[in-house]
């Protein structure tokens with residue numbers, strides 16, 4: 001699929017998140033590229049799920065400014081808070097049917113929330129309105145069989161009509177061949193891009209050599 005650019009936020013400000021990290025040496029290799037966010041998945045059905053034994057002490061030193069995001073699917077606030085404390089997570093990303101009330105509860109506890117939404121051709125942005133006051137960011141991912149990590153892109157043109165105040169991450173099957181289009185992309189509210197399965201050696205292990213040219217191009 002190819003995409004063309006539209007209007008507004010300068011692409012040079014695009015932040016980069018790499019999601020689905022689970023192994024300390026690999027985290028260090030990707031960290032060396034200075035991502036803005038690294039994602040850690042706490043969803044048992046994902047092949048990228050963080051091992052239960054991983055502790056904060058095992059995590060390598062990350063560059064200043066790189067924030068750790070915990071990814072959850074329909075998890076209780078208590079469990080999310082426990083994982084945030086255990087691994088020193090900076091934000092959480094919610095990929096299930098979490099309510100605005102749960103997002104507000106987490107934000108009130110000092111945990112910034114990225115609420116993810118699965119987008120298809122008939123996605124209705126009005127459903128986001130109740131979340132506006134309780135989320136720091138939104139994340140738009142491709143609707144698929146899994147709650148995330150489906151590896152397919154959606155038609156970004158649907159975002160041209162986005163008119164809410166919450167900045168968002170663009171996700172879903174992003175890969176090196178999208179770099180030029182992403183770098184030019186100007187969409188209202190676009191804050192960051194999210195890279196995952198298209199940059200993997202195996203689920204949960206990223207290919208830093210393939211991520212490097214993506215970072216270079218996005219930041220050029």
Ligand SMILES: O=C(O)c1ccccc1NCC(=O)[C@H](O)[C@H](O)COP(=O)(O)O
Pocket residue numbers: 019020039041043046047048071072073095141146147148149150151152171172173174194195196197198
């Ligand atoms: O990646 C997963 O396995 C996953 C499973 C369940 C919930 C969320 C998950 N990933 C969250 C992400 O932020 C991914 O980067 C996003 O879904 C895009 O993934 P991909 O389509 O593979 O680029």
